[in-house]
Amino acid sequence: MNMKLFKLALIMIVLLFSIQIPSAEAATLEGETTVNLNVRATPSTNGKLIQTLKKGTKVKYGTYNKEWSKIYLNSRTYYASAQYIKRIATPSSTVTKQAATSTGVTTVNLNIRVSAHSKATVYRTLKKGTTVQYAVHNSSWAKVYIGGKTYYAAKAYIAPKVVASTPTVTKEDGYANRSLKLFGERNQRSTVLKVLPVKSKVVSSKYNTSWSIVYLGNETFFTPTAWITSGAPATPPATTKPPVVKTDGYANRELKLFGQRNQRSTVLKVLPIKSKVVSSKYNTSWSVVYLGNETYYTPTVGITTGAPPVAKPPIAKPPVIQKVQGYANRNANLYKKTLQSSPVARVLPKYTTVTYSKHNSSWSVVYIGTETFYTPTSWLTAGKAPAAPAATPKGKVYTNTPGDVLNVRASASASSAVLGRLAHGTQVDHYGSANGFYKIKYNGRDGYISTAYAMTLKPNATSGAVIVLDAGHGGGDPGAVNGSLYEKTIVLDVTKRVETYLRSKYGYQVRLTRSTDVYLTLDQRVQTAKTLRGNLFVSLHTNAATTPAAKGVETFYSSYSAHSAKSRVLATNIQSNLMGKMSGMTNRGVKTANYYVISYNTMPSALVELGFISSPQDVTHLRNNTSRQRMAEGVAEGIAQYVRAYH
Template sequence: MKMKLLKVALILTVLLFGMQLPSVEAATYDGETTVNLNIRTKPSLSGTVVKTLPRGTKVEYGTYNQSWHKVYVNNRTYYASAQYIRKLSSTSNSLTTQSTTSTGVTTANLNIRVTSHRSATIVTTLKKGTEVKYAVHNSSWAKVYLNGKTYYAAKAYIAPKLTESNVERVDGYTNRDLKLFSERNQRSKVQKVLPKNTAVVSSKYNSSWSIVYLGNETYYTPTWGITPGELDTGVEKKDGYANRDLKLFSERNQRSKVQKVLPSNTAVVSSKYNSSWSIVYLGNETYYTPTAWISTSKTPTEPPTSTEPNDGLTQGYANRTVNLFGKTHQSSPIQLVLPKYTAVSYKAYNSSWSTVHIGSKVYYTASSWLTKGKAPAAPEASPKGTVYINTPGDVLNVRSKASLDSNVVGQLKHTTAVSHYGTVNGFHKIKYNGQDAYISSAFVMTTKPSTSTGTVIILDPGHGGKDPGALNGSLYEKTIVLDVTKRVEAYLRSKYDYNVRLTRSTDVYLTLGERVAAAKSLRGDLFVSMHVNAAGSSAAKGLETFYSSQSAHSSRSRVLASNIQSNLASKMSGMSNRGVKTANYYVITYNTMPSALVELGFISSPTDLTYLRSNTSRQRMAEGVAEGIAKYVQTYY
């Protein structure tokens, strides 16, 4: 019996000494994996593998027993084989002995903790932008030294303090649309987006992130989004100026949101994007604008407002009908028109332009339009054609000059035939009581109008004069719509004997307000504005008609637009039907009558362009619009 008890005791002793008893919980150490190391849920090879740390990964660990260590990952405790974790040499907590101590700045309101765990007690919170002394603790945490003591904080929210001596700023450009962040985290809020090919100044923060400098502001962005050096775009940038109030867009579409407006005559740097659009460069920003709105020459200068009598002036005369401008470019507004053989006092301004002095006023005109000496007797001009006054139930004022501000010298009745001598500033020149006089071109037509005083239809050809509208090479929107509008007018007159009036019958410029005012003064009952569309993509195509939901006549406007679109699409079955839409365009929102705006296809579409160039197709378009108008008139009048 004693022998059996002795054997049992020996066996228990062997078993006890053979077991790997857990040691007392030790302190946390900094270590490094020596192989690709499996991290498990318990200290056993049967424990679930949570993840595998690559060789050389820095870890925090504590001793569990002879074979296993506790490993702290993402604020949780796991286990790993002890033999594959190498302890790193410890560093002193003394601020004075920290060889890797750096000065940094907090990039967020930063919690300071007693240990390197998110569950650790918070000692204090440092405000964003606070300068701190710190050293790297591991891949996630930094040691922070405050008041002679060592604490811990998330390393991601401490940035090295930058000085001119330790930062190399490099010129470069964005190789894509570049997102700028306030933190080194692509899931954080985007502060700004720089377009592709924007010039930037940056410095490397680490292997993955760079700092971008915009004025006094700094941002973070992935380094791969910036290419060092100067962008070779192969684009020729030219100096020029805005020849009108210049709208700048972020897209090549005049219906998109206007980003900025530059006043007329503002100096700009631009490059051609295509035949219709240019790119405007403002600092680091780029925008799109129609090419026709920029003149590529030096910004014009203002002329002197007055001149001393006989101050080097030459006496001469106009050798043609002379336009006088306020600037030295012919796309600027015409201030005054002098008939041929008018005597003038002038002086050379440069090799191409002269200043013309009339009283205290000074204007610009082309030097080639003036001749020195006494003017010859002006030959009697021959009429250029006959027009008819189109003012049913009313009369048309005859004025002394081609301006609505000039004196009224007489009146002409509806249907009166008048010989004219050409057009000036939207007026026809005529003879009245043996003297030169002018009548508004908006109230005349080339065929004798109806004597009917019924429904008055106002047709508005869009753009005109200095405003070409949408472009495709040498084809202008203003030319297309004037042609189609005159065809609509002729069709409505010949088939229905309707009373039709145009806001413009020649290539003149009218503001949006002037178009609305003209429709009202012409006593219109309905208003139809004609346009051609354009888009940045050649895929956009088709016909569409708009009415305004904000108009006082939105209900009838919708019927008018629907009738036009239906008949237009029927006539042009080969074109895409984009339907009836609402838009608060000025001329259909603020008009005093039911109004619609017709888009006759996209000048930027190869498919639609074929129709827009064809006289046969233009006639069919005109008939479709006219029949839609006729259907509306027959319904309501």
């Protein structure tokens, strides 16, 4: 009987050992970062930093060794410090089917998109900690329900909202018993985020036996528990710690100031040699430097007590400057610094006689009156300047200042001295142009006149101005429409009336960009004006608005144009004369607008809006032939007023 029991027991033992016990831990775990955690390419603090995960980020991870864990991001494996990953308990083997809609909370500032794609349009961004209703869309995306509509967000950044009891955090008051470094991680080799002065009051709670959490406003940091003392800082007895003795001194070298007593830490400021400093000894190697309300650390060896020594004047006499008489062997730029990229103060024409001295191997000092300048030595030649060859005129121009005179200046600048004045239509030889000025000869010396007030053709006794008129729209572009009334038709009719009036009354040269119902692009209109060699350009249009209340006449010029000043005069003259003819219409005034045809033209230009085709009041004038004729005469008289002033 005993033998049977023994055999039965032996069989049970064999059966028990033959059963394979499943592993209690899966290869991939669910976890959460407990600090802002650096993810690296290799399991080493010197490994390449891939990214930093915010505190509280959910991660999938696996065990690598005692100190490091594998982190799985974007289908790749990286590494992070194992002590800063908290494992999240996995659900039991009994799978509970998730409800169609769940309540969750965002773990970061989360972009909500219109579709489940990282490049989809962002509908809005929910702040970290926002409660949302959501459902699983796929392995990467969740549906988010906002305002009765469905949007999408990265599933990894929505955590189920769980109401669970949390351990009571015991916060206590205390103070820093030393200069208190605050970290984002429980690692003294990590980045120092803030430093609190010794004896600063702090509110903290114990994280573990070595580390505490410090609370500053809404922010939390980690610091070694040993650096905090509970209660209020006590005033030590006089014999406990000697008072800080601040002494005046100076930097005996270029003085680097640090936030830590470590010369490999970041240099926060650098004081020049001989700077005055107030400091106190921290220990045998380091001193505390006081700048205003801030304190820094620096090696004590860099500070000398007392006032910096006053440099004694040299006994030896300064070297005698050897000034040389010479001349500029080219058009030589003069500078206030020994740097050719600095502003040019003056220009010496070639063969100008100068007095100069050597500054260094590359530069010389040039003396002009009481002023000194620098110029490259290679641009100067010692000795007497050769006779400069007589300059040959490069062409003739005529002054173009109707009713006015043109200033002749000493240099190519509108702020230089005025040498004299030339009457309108005066012919002069020019020797080239630069900076918007022609160089000429005036009373035996060089002078300069503005190219803006000179022309290559002699002005006519009356006016040689070519007036270019542009009827807006045309062809397949009707412009503004009111029933059977088209903008393109109105403005072409008024434009032809303006042309006829200017030709018959004043004999002006008038050209049209279009005289029939054809379409021209904006650039074609500008190029046509250039081809016609126009001296001024006027484009006619009618306006339109979504409300019938908008009405009236207005004229535009472009502040972008190189001729904005004359364009403003042209626009003002047209608006004034047009309203004189059409006093029954609303005066909307002269305005600026960078329309293409008036911004990119090479001549003074204006754009006229003859009224609103959408206005019941204005449209009666736009339909009426008598009103159109008065409009044409007003525009024409404004142009004529401008031409008389400038041509």
